[in-house]
Amino acid sequence: MRVLSVNKFVSALCALGLGAVLATSVQAATDNDKIIERIKPVGSVCVVGDDSCGGAAAASTGSAGRSGEDVYTTSCAACHGTGVLDAPKFGTSDWTDRSAKGIETLLTHAIDGINAMPPRGTCASCSDDELKSAIEHMIDSAK
Numbered sequence: 001m002r003v004l005s006v007n008k009f010v011s012a013l014c015a016l017g018l019g020a021v022l023a024t025s026v027q028a029a030t031d032n033d034k035i036i037e038r039i040k041p042v043g044s045v046c047v048v049g050d051d052s053c054g055g056a057a058a059a060s061t062g063s064a065g066r067s068g069e070d071v072y073t074t075s076c077a078a079c080h081g082t083g084v085l086d087a088p089k090f091g092t093s094d095w096t097d098r099s100a101k102g103i104e105t106l107l108t109h110a111i112d113g114i115n116a117m118p119p120r121g122t123c124a125s126c127s128d129d130e131l132k133s134a135i136e137h138m139i140d141s142a143k
């Protein structure tokens with residue numbers, strides 16, 4: 001009888017203890033969530049074509065297209081406007097010379113980058129078509 005009551009007492013203690021541990025770990029989990037929420041990065045990078053974060057949408061609206069002039073002004077003019085690092089300069093015969101390579105070659109070089117020309121002219125969100133329009137806009141400027 002006495003043994004039984006001690007057992008009861010012990011199991012009651014265990015139940016209490018276990019309850020406390022459970023309560024603590026649940027509490028810890030919510031605390032962790034809060035901490036993760038607080039320290040998560042302000043922004044995240046979404047690569048074109050990654051549809052888990054809207055990248056596909058960006059790519060599809062991208063191909064619908066900004067004009068060559070828009071893309072040029074936003075992404076290419078910084079270098080091509082003044083000929084920084086010997087970039088073929090807008091509105092000059094530089095582009096007549098380059099266009100001799102053919103638009104497909106120029107496009108490939110614009111996509112992959114060439115020498116000091118960075119891949120996609122740093123416009124990660126530009127579709128191939130938009131890059132092509134921007135190149136045509138620069139080629140036209142030479143005429």
Ligand code: HEC
Nearest residue numbers: 075076079085086087106109110115116117120121123134
């Ligand atoms: C950081 C400066 C910079 C930016 C920004 C830039 N370019 Fe260039 N680009 C260059 C330089 C430098 C060259 C010359 C590379 C060479 O032939 O050595 C060049 C060359 C080119 C060529 C000629 C490639 C060839 O085969 O002769 C094309 C086409 C081109 N750029 C397209 C673009 C387009 C389109 C953009 C905007 C989306 C852009 N660039 C943005 C620096 C830049």
